[in-house]
Every structure is written in C-alpha cells, then in structure tokens.
Amino acid sequence: MYFFLSNLSLADISFISTTVPKILVNIQTQSKSITYAGCLTQVSVFYLFGCVDDLLLTVMAYDLFMAICHPLHYTVIMNPHLCGLLVLISFFISLLESQLQLSMVLSLIFCTAVEIPHFFCDTPQLFNLACSDTYTNTILLYCFGAIFARVPVTGILFSYTRIVSSILSVSSVGGKYKAFSTCGSRLSVVCLFYGTGLGVYLSSAISSSARKGAAASVTYGMVTPMLNPFIYSLRNRDIKRALQRILSRAT
Secondary structure, three states: OHHHHHHHHHHHHHHHHOOHHHHHHHHHHOOOOOOHHHHHHHHHHHHHHHHHHHHHHHHHHHHHHHHHHOHHHHHHHOOHHHHHHHHHHHHHHHHHHHHHHHHHHHOOOOOOOOOOOOOOOOHHHHHHHOOOOOHHHHHHHHHHHHHHHHHHHHHHHHHHHHHHHHHHOOOOHHHHHHHHHHHHHHHHHHHHHHHHHHHHHHHOOOOOOHHHHHHHHHHHHHHHHHHHHHHHHOOOHHHHHHHHHHHHHHO
C-alpha cells in the first residue's frame, strides 16, 4: 500500500506541476500567452502523469480488493515483484497514451493566434480551435478515451463491487462502518476524477460554455490531486502517527 501511495504522490505532484507553475507566472506577469513548444510539452507531460494517476487508482482499487476479499493470499499475490511490475506497466501505458495525444496535436494546423478557454493546453480544446480537418483526430480521441478510461473504470467498479459485497457479509457493525468509510472516501475521489475528466472530453463534441469546461478541468486537474493525500494518506493511522512525530520534533 505504501509503495503505491508513494508512486501516486509522485504522479500527483508531477501532474499539477505541469500546469500550476505556468498559471502562477501568468498571474504574476499578467500575461496569458504560451509558446507552441511549451503547449506541446504541457500536453505530453500532462497526459503522461494524468494517465499514470488514472492507472494507479485502478491498481490501488485492486490492491484493496485483494486485502479485503482475499486477506490470506494477499502477501503471496501482491508480492514486491508484482507491485513493481504493475507500476512499470502503468508508466509504460501512460507514456504510450501521452505520445498518441502529442502526435494528434502535432498534426493540427492553426491559422492565427488562438485563445484556449482553459488554464492549460487541452487536446479537445485545441481540436476546436484548429483550422484543419479534425474529424479523424476526434474519432481517435474518443477511441483512446474509451480504451484508457473504460478499462480502468471497469476494473475499479469490479473491485469495489466485490469489496462491498464482502463487507456486507461482516457481522460486526463497527467493522462495516470502518470499511465503508475507507471505501466511500476513496470511491468519491475516483468518481470526482473520472466524472470531471470525462465531462471535459464529452463537452468538446457538444455545445457547452467555456466557463463550465474550465471549471471541470480545474476540478480534475488540480482539486482531485490535492485531495488524494488526504484521502489515501492522512486517513491512515500509521501515517498520522508518523506525521505527529515529525511535527513534535519540529516544535
């Protein structure tokens, strides 16, 4: 669990570091411009760590499923080799997805200076602003979204469905409450991440206000990574004790 948490923290820090520093610079300089190379870099890195975050949430759901539904086999199945392999596969798939997104953006042609109604360069919004034909790119975007979003969502739903059914069989009311509290908080973050992310992608094909799209992008691009440490770490008793020891030494 701590191994996955450390990688999730790395992905979250890298995820928001792609956009937040540029936002702060724009606020300081009162300038909203970004270079073409900077936009391409932002697209590549943002989708890389966004997909890593996506897949790690799926891996952690599977880890929780094994811990609750198969506790006697947990240490055998979730051994260090499998955990490392799952993280490496997540990073490899994410790198592939980010390069596919980058290749689609590179194929676009822009007639003049454009203004993106978001706080970062997002592929669907760039499609809407391009002068070249984006029909094929839009189809590919939805295909990639179906693959890289539906498969993890299916795995998460399967894991939490089995977890809930296993919890319901527990006779202790206190045990049920504790388990449901942990699963409910984690599932709420997953729903927030996927719901707003899919909303941004789906809204690019229909008439939707730029303000609502920007608000949704802020939610899954900044709010959800900020909530992950509180949901996955600070609710853990061991991490709370370690944090208290650090704070006591500092004071």
